[in-house]
Amino acid sequence: MERERVSSGTEWESAVGYSRAVRAGDEIHVSGTTATDDDGAVVGPGDPYAQTRRAIENVDTALAALDASLSDVVRTRLFVTDIDDWEAIGRAHAEAFDESEERRSSGGRPATTMVQVERLIDPEMLIEVEATARV
Numbered sequence: 829m830e831r832e833r834v835s836s837g838t839e840w841e842s843a844v845g846y847s848r849a850v851r852a853g854d855e856i857h858v859s860g861t862t863a864t865d866d867d868g869a870v871v872g873p874g875d876p877y878a879q880t881r882r883a884i885e886n887v888d889t890a891l892a893a894l895d896a897s898l899s900d901v902v903r904t905r906l907f908v909t910d911i912d913d914w915e916a917i918g919r920a921h922a923e924a925f926d927e928s929e930e931r932r933s934s935g936g937r938p939a940t941t942m943v944q945v946e947r948l949i950d951p952e953m954l955i956e957v958e959a960t961a962r963v
Contacts, residue, residue, distance in 0.1 A: 829853055834893040836886075838868055840949075849890040851963075854930040856894050857960040860907065861886045862948065870952040876913035880906075880920035883957040888924075898924060900961035907956040911944040917955060918942070927943055 833847040841847065849858045863871040863879035864886070872878025904925075908917055926936045927937050939961075948956055 831896060836890070836891050838864075842943045849884070851894045851896075852961075854962055856891060856900070856961040856963065857957075858887050858890050858925060858961070859880060860956040860958050861890070862950075862953045873952040874954075875916075876908070876910070877914060877916040877920050877952045879954045880917045881924070883955055884920065884924045885962050887957055887959045891959070894963075896961050900963050901925065901938045901961040902962050904938050905958040906940065906942040907945045907948070907958075909945060909947060910952050910954050911942070913954065914942060927940050 831871070833872040834849040834851075834852040835841055846859055848861070849856055861883050863882035865871050865882075870879075871882040884898070887901075891897055891900065906917060906921065908914070918920050921940065945956075948954075
């Protein structure tokens, strides 16, 4: 099966050996994505809501490079450093995957999982988001 890859251009991709996103057939898999800006700086230190919004925006950017969007997402995984932040994280996730007409016509909100992890690669990072889309 032919694959199409997207790179965000960060140093981590070549150092660790992964792609930001990979399209294989009608599926797109977006790697764990954090709340970083174009220069790699963490957005919203200490703010789980802001970090979740930015991480999902970064997921959307990767999807767009493969001619997809958040409305195509069928699964997300949320890795958080403090499960007590679930309400702020959940609010940002719900806003991104609202029940708009476009989302309802593509099957509705995605399945998701939220788990607490001990830490992420940078101590300022509070969340990492993975996504799977079908187009």
